[in-house]
Amino acid sequence: MIFAIVRTAFTGLRRDRASLALSFVLPIAFFSIFAVIFGGQHDTIPQVKLIVVDQDHSPASRNLLRGLHAEGSLLVITRPDSKEKAAPDFTAATAEAAVKAGTVPVALIIPAGWGQHPIAFNGSDDKASEIQLLNDQSDAIAPQVVSGLLQKAAMTAMPASMAGEGEKYMSSYIGGLTPEQKKLWDANLARLNDSEKRRDEQPATAAKSTSSGFGDGGIIPVHTRGVVGEHQNKNMISFYAAAIGVMFLLFTASGSAGSLLDEQDSGTLDRVLSSHVTMTTLLAGKLTFNTMLAFAQLTVMFLWGWAVFHLDFFTHIPGFFVMGLCTAFAVAAFGMLLASMCHSRAQLGAVSTLLILMMSALGGSMFPRFLMPESVQKAGLFTINAWAIDGFTKVFWRDQPLSELWPQVAVLLGIGVVLFVTARRVARRWEFS
Amino acid sequence: MPSAVNELSAVAALPVEVAGLLKRFGNLTALDGVSLRLEPGQCLGLLGPNGAGKSTLIRAIVGRVLPDSGQVRIFGAEAGTAAARQSLGWIPQELAIYPRLTCRENLVSFGKYQGLSSARLAEQVAWCLKWAALEDRAGDPAGKLSGGMKRRLNMAAGIIHKPRLVLMDEPTVGVDPQSRNRIFEMIEHLRSEGMSILYTTHYMEEAERLCDRIAIIDHGRIIAEGSNEELVRSAFGTRSEVTARFTGTQDAIAAWVEQRGGRLSEGTAQFTVTRPAEIAPLLDEASTRGIGIEDVSLRRPNLESVFLHLTGRELRD
Numbered sequence: 001m002i003f004a005i006v007r008t009a010f011t012g013l014r015r016d017r018a019s020l021a022l023s024f025v026l027p028i029a030f031f032s033i034f035a036v037i038f039g040g041q042h043d044t045i046p047q048v049k050l051i052v053v054d055q056d057h058s059p060a061s062r063n064l065l066r067g068l069h070a071e072g073s074l075l076v077i078t079r080p081d082s083k084e085k086a087a088p089d090f091t092a093a094t095a096e097a098a099v100k101a102g103t104v105p106v107a108l109i110i111p112a113g114w115g116q117h118p119i120a121f122n123g124s125d126d127k128a129s130e131i132q133l134l135n136d137q138s139d140a141i142a143p144q145v146v147s148g149l150l151q152k153a154a155m156t157a158m159p160a161s162m163a164g165e166g167e168k169y170m171s172s173y174i175g176g177l178t179p180e181q182k183k184l185w186d187a188n189l190a191r192l193n194d195s196e197k198r199r200d201e202q203p204a205t206a207a208k209s210t211s212s213g214f215g216d217g218g219i220i221p222v223h224t225r226g227v228v229g230e231h232q233n234k235n236m237i238s239f240y241a242a243a244i245g246v247m248f249l250l251f252t253a254s255g256s257a258g259s260l261l262d263e264q265d266s267g268t269l270d271r272v273l274s275s276h277v278t279m280t281t282l283l284a285g286k287l288t289f290n291t292m293l294a295f296a297q298l299t300v301m302f303l304w305g306w307a308v309f310h311l312d313f314f315t316h317i318p319g320f321f322v323m324g325l326c327t328a329f330a331v332a333a334f335g336m337l338l339a340s341m342c343h344s345r346a347q348l349g350a351v352s353t354l355l356i357l358m359m360s361a362l363g364g365s366m367f368p369r370f371l372m373p374e375s376v377q378k379a380g381l382f383t384i385n386a387w388a389i390d391g392f393t394k395v396f397w398r399d400q401p402l403s404e405l406w407p408q409v410a411v412l413l414g415i416g417v418v419l420f421v422t423a424r425r426v427a428r429r430w431e432f433s
Numbered sequence: 434m435p436s437a438v439n440e441l442s443a444v445a446a447l448p449v450e451v452a453g454l455l456k457r458f459g460n461l462t463a464l465d466g467v468s469l470r471l472e473p474g475q476c477l478g479l480l481g482p483n484g485a486g487k488s489t490l491i492r493a494i495v496g497r498v499l500p501d502s503g504q505v506r507i508f509g510a511e512a513g514t515a516a517a518r519q520s521l522g523w524i525p526q527e528l529a530i531y532p533r534l535t536c537r538e539n540l541v542s543f544g545k546y547q548g549l550s551s552a553r554l555a556e557q558v559a560w561c562l563k564w565a566a567l568e569d570r571a572g573d574p575a576g577k578l579s580g581g582m583k584r585r586l587n588m589a590a591g592i593i594h595k596p597r598l599v600l601m602d603e604p605t606v607g608v609d610p611q612s613r614n615r616i617f618e619m620i621e622h623l624r625s626e627g628m629s630i631l632y633t634t635h636y637m638e639e640a641e642r643l644c645d646r647i648a649i650i651d652h653g654r655i656i657a658e659g660s661n662e663e664l665v666r667s668a669f670g671t672r673s674e675v676t677a678r679f680t681g682t683q684d685a686i687a688a689w690v691e692q693r694g695g696r697l698s699e700g701t702a703q704f705t706v707t708r709p710a711e712i713a714p715l716l717d718e719a720s721t722r723g724i725g726i727e728d729v730s731l732r733r734p735n736l737e738s739v740f741l742h743l744t745g746r747e748l749r750d
Contacts, residue, residue, distance in 0.1 A: 268531065270495075275547045276546060277546045
């Protein structure tokens with residue numbers, strides 16, 4: 001009896017392609033995506049893009065910069081576009097703007113005079129000569145990586161400066177060296193200086209090393225300042241509202257667009273199309289409704305974030321409207337296309353679940369894209385999620401003006417139009433037989 | 434089909450004119466040169482076994498199937514055009530209504546789809562609710578209505594714009610006798626208002642009761658057309674139908690019935706006779722062959738006899 005029940009269930013599953021896909025293809029697809037995201041990094045930390053502004057121009061700062069260049073985990077840039085030789089170096093202001101715009105997560109400013117006293121064991125008395133670390137707090141990992149590697153670079157790239165400064169501290173703490181000790185110390189310091197000079201003449205990339213990290217609280221005084229996301233918790237709410245919101249919008253939109261399939265099954269679609277309603281009118285009507293539904297869903301989600309998690313919603317209304325409507329339009333069109341391509345609700349359920357979860361994984365709804373490898377980040381640009389999240393981040397996180405939203409707006413509207421036009425073409429199969 | 438088209442253009446605008454309609458789905462010929470006419474105010478019954486081409490023909494008239502060749506005109510307008518849609522109301526076999534909307538909301542929606550103005554829409558919704566005896570349930574969701582009520586709402590949604598021609602595709606499927614009677618009354622009311630009706634059904638008594646003319650379609654062709662009387666006369670002439678049940682060896686009964694030109698189905702034999710006097714020799718012959726007689730009846734052939742005579746008794750699906 002039990003065998004008969006098992007056989008019946010197995011036969012049913014074998015003939016239900018939708019369930020089969022959900023049972024086997026979805027887990028494999030997900031496993032593969034996360035394997036690529038996390039496993040494809042070969043146990044290395046992804047490169048952190050870092051702007052360094054050297055206002056000091058001292059041998060110590062040059063050595064430090066050289067040491068940072070040599071770190072394999074850092075991608076150090078000193079001017080906006082390295083291909084354009086004529087481009088001026090970053091200044092403190094342009095570096096801060098780049099962090100705010102999300103171009104890089106971290107910038108280091110080496111102030112003038114830093115080379116005089118590059119290290120401090122008990123923190124620096126002269127805050128003006130401390131290295132400034134400007135960071136975007138949406139990326140919690142990058143500043144820690146930079147901070148640790150900065151300490152390491154200091155130790156490995158400027159040993160003479162370290163030793164010289166160390167001797168000053170030693171003299172100050174223990175009353176100085178004997179003449180014999182001083183002679184030996186000076187001889188070794190001269191060797192270290194020679195060594196630094198020789199390395200200055202070599203290309204920076206010749207000494208690439210792997211990162212081992214040094215940890216926080218090193219001997220190079222660093223003043224860390226968040227230039228974006230000062231209210232980190234509140235702004236992370238906006239990130240998750242957008243990330244989770246877009247994923248569920250996609251589910252809702254495809255489910256709502258599936259009413260077309262219900263209407264086809266019930267014969268209502270035939271009846272409607274036999275009236276004065278054309279297929280284009282019908283699809284446009286459904287698209288409008290689904291866009292409004294998705295926008296309402298987003299609004300409720302952000303209002304909930306405002307009411308419960310103190311999300312700064314009302315100061316970002318224009319940006320929210322722009323990004324909300326564009327996102328809602330794109331996801332609605334996505335739902336229309338899926339519904340028009342599928343032949344049954346069950347098929348729609350399986351295909352939409354598969355696609356939406358994959359898009360959400362790649363597009364940053366489940367895991368921030370900036371923590372993914374470069375190739376996966378690029379793949380994410382093929383998803384609605386990535387563009388929508390980027391846009392909402394610009395509005396709520398970076399406080400960028402509406403004009404800065406044009407790439408996201410253009411892409412989302414473009415995606416929406418292309419998907420809707422494709423859906424209209426596919427829906428021709430419903431028009432006539 | 435130039436000849437068919439010329440033929441059409443020569444005729445004044447009829448509710449439905451179908452000429453030489455051909456439609457293939459892959460290797461299957463669903464419609465094989467169908468020609469049909471529906472006169473104003475007439476009710477034309479369209480009968481046929483499952484898979485005969487009825488639904489394809491109806492959908493071609495609605496404009497939902499594009500024929501490979503041939504032509505369909507609705508009051509002179511090509512099927513599928515705005516003018517044709519305006520003149521035509523379609524009541525599909527499926528319950529093509531929105532289950533979560535109330536009866537009134539359903540009618541309002543379909544009325545708007547038909548382009549009715551607000552004033553006319555209100556008038557038509559009231560008329561349809563009364564016609565379908567759903568005034569008391571106007572505010573109830575369609576999904577919560579009984580089967581008969583859903584059918585009536587389905588019909589009302591099809592004529593919300595008061596078309597001059599109504600296509601009804603088995604509107605009484607799955608309803609109880611009381612609801613069926615109510616639907617007949619609704620149809621008769623439409624007829625009294627001068628609407629032309631094309632009515633498909635599997636129930637012969639419905640066609641006999643409601644239809645002025647009947648067309649029988651099989652294998653994509655109209656194989657007979659005329660009034661009920663004309664079809665019976667055409668198929669059986671003046672002959673009557675003798676139905677008899679026999680006792681004895683089944684093989685012997687079957688062989689004898691076949692030899693006498695009759696049909697045997699589920700233990701009942703059917704013969705046709707020109708005069709009642711032919712019955713006695715038939716029964717005598719059965720006795721001489723050792724076949725016992727259980728009961729015998731004589732009746733005039735009806736539409737069902739014609740239908741089975743023309744389309745055969747083999748199962749189609």
